[in-house]
Amino acid sequence: MRIKQISVSGLFGIFDHVIPLNMDERTTIIHCPNGFGKTAILRILNSFFNSRYADLRAIPFRIFRVEFDDNTNVEIIKNAENAEGLETNSIVLNFYKHDLKPLSFTLMRVNSRSDREVFMSVSSDDIMPEREQLYPPRFMNIPIEKIRHLEDYLQGFYSVSSSNFKSQEEPDWLKKLKSNIPIRLIESQRLLNFIPNRSSKRSAETPSMLSTVSAYSDELAKLMQDKFKEYGTISQSLDRTFPIRVVKQQSSADLTDEQLRDQLNELEATRSRLIEVGLLDKDEDSEFQIQPQDIDESTKNALSVYVEDVEKKLSVFAEIASKIDLLRKIINNKFAYSYKEINFSKEKGFVVTTSYDSPLSNSKTLLPTDLSSGEQHELVLLYELLFKVQPNSLVLIDEPELSLHVGWQVQFLKDLQDITQLADLNILMATHSPDIIQDRWDLTVELKGPQK
Structure with missing residues (x-):
């Protein structure tokens, strides 16, 4: 509906x-x-x-x-x-x-x-x-x-x-x-979160304000940790029963040595992608090459069970990895102009670094709140679309152009369409910016006043 x-x-x-x-x-x-x-x-x-x-x-x-x-x-x-x-x-x-x-x-x-x-x-x-x-x-x-x-x-x-x-x-x-x-409304004021003060017993609490970009960084770290725990639980269950399943595995004449090597290569590519987006830690021993002479009928059976198990384990990360990957791609395309890059980790959530050598600081790592208002607006808006809206929602976006450079506004609609396809969303947005619209006036509705 x-x-x-x-x-x-x-x-x-x-x-x-x-x-x-x-x-x-x-x-x-x-x-x-x-x-x-x-x-x-x-x-x-x-x-x-x-x-x-x-x-x-x-x-x-x-x-x-x-x-x-x-x-x-x-x-x-x-x-x-x-x-x-x-x-x-x-x-x-x-x-x-x-x-x-x-x-x-x-x-x-x-x-x-x-x-x-x-x-x-x-x-x-x-x-x-x-x-x-x-x-x-x-x-x-x-x-x-x-x-x-x-x-x-x-x-x-x-x-x-x-x-x-x-x-x-x-x-x-x-x-x-x-x-x-x-329905979810993303308002024009999106850089601050109101948090009620639950520690006091006064009848009327005075809420505190928290930077939204910091709150979302912590939230993403928690989401990544939860997925890693789920991955660990499934891994323990499969590893415990691995020997008996290898013994009972029936020989599969349909699975060729080349198909098995292709499956193993795909798993390593998936594992590398998960390491890149911060969901898995790099394991130097995880990469290995299977030579044709190493595969006989017994190892084929064991490896086919291994492939099935790893596919089940890594499937836990499929949805969140796709969202992090798209967020990382869109944001870094824009952050490159200001010598910044964003990555993600289970411990910190957003990890922002700069390649610019500043005489004021030796640190290459920035806090999310060190980002400009435009950078925070973009990061918060895209994060909400990817991680805080359930599929098939109608998302209401008010003034997406706030604090954004014209070049970012020009790219916004294309980025938005990539996100809506991945997250399965419908969008109704209000804007003053022709740079947001570009040549897509077919998507617009103009509100008019009564005739004078």
Whole structure:
């Protein structure tokens, strides 16, 4: 199930936009002058599919519609009228499936004592007594403008709410719809991560900020370590049973000596690639050549079992190795201009080195935070696309051109297409840059204002 078109009416009380998505090439680019609402559209889409209802409330619009490739659609109506024709402070979600009666769900607004607004999911038939008890005090002290940017606080709020009000959870049809369309928003502010301070027992925590590039470096190191542990577990299991399987192995007349040597060479090439991307340590004894006279019927049986075992062991790294290899290729193509190179290790994650001799430092190794803002933007964006988005997601990218040199912008779309093919992604991005678009205006949708 994929989104084929989105539309909005009354955005900021001014704009009506229709955005058909490119279903074939899976990349759609929206562009327009400042203030026409391209970022707001991305945020509305992300807010709905990830249940960020406080965010949804903060953006002024009248109707937002999402159409799917199975000819169903969902409609979000803000400040809908009730049966008496009076405007309410609610948001109504309507799901239209072919000729069936539409399914409906209402988000009712709840006000705190300080008039800060939060949203609680309730069905249109639910009664909400004692509204002041809907959320714990520690969330009342967080202004809504800050809540909007703190994912952990929002998740905490919704988890507490749903645990206390089971009858008011989203209906099954809405949960299923959202689960079918994974959405991830990569915002223009992507160099800092907000981390809640969990050590303090104060009711309202002050979040700390961490460099995103450092956080992702640590995260990648953990992913690589986990894969290496998995590799070790499989290796132990196979090595333990190797002798008995060699003894029981039936002679294979179909496997020629040349085919066996080719398989061994392929394994060594794979092993070398894994060493190059930092997933395996270099083992000088791992490389060996099999001479024709060394292969007899007994060694052929043992080597065929060996080949099968090593293929199983190394297959653990297949997906992550392809992603690291592509990330390394794209980044180093750009870093070469500033005399830098990136590699990867299980211990450190990103390993950045420079070939430039600086009179200020004898060190050739740089911290990820030593990279320029443009280099960090590029590394963070590509890492998110490759490692933090599940397959078949719709990824929303806001202003990918930020801090990027024109030469990098020109190359961006080609790099993006390589990534989307490997990671199986759909892309909707908003940009001001014609250098990002290049000659691919066929992928673009221009947002226009009302005629004056």
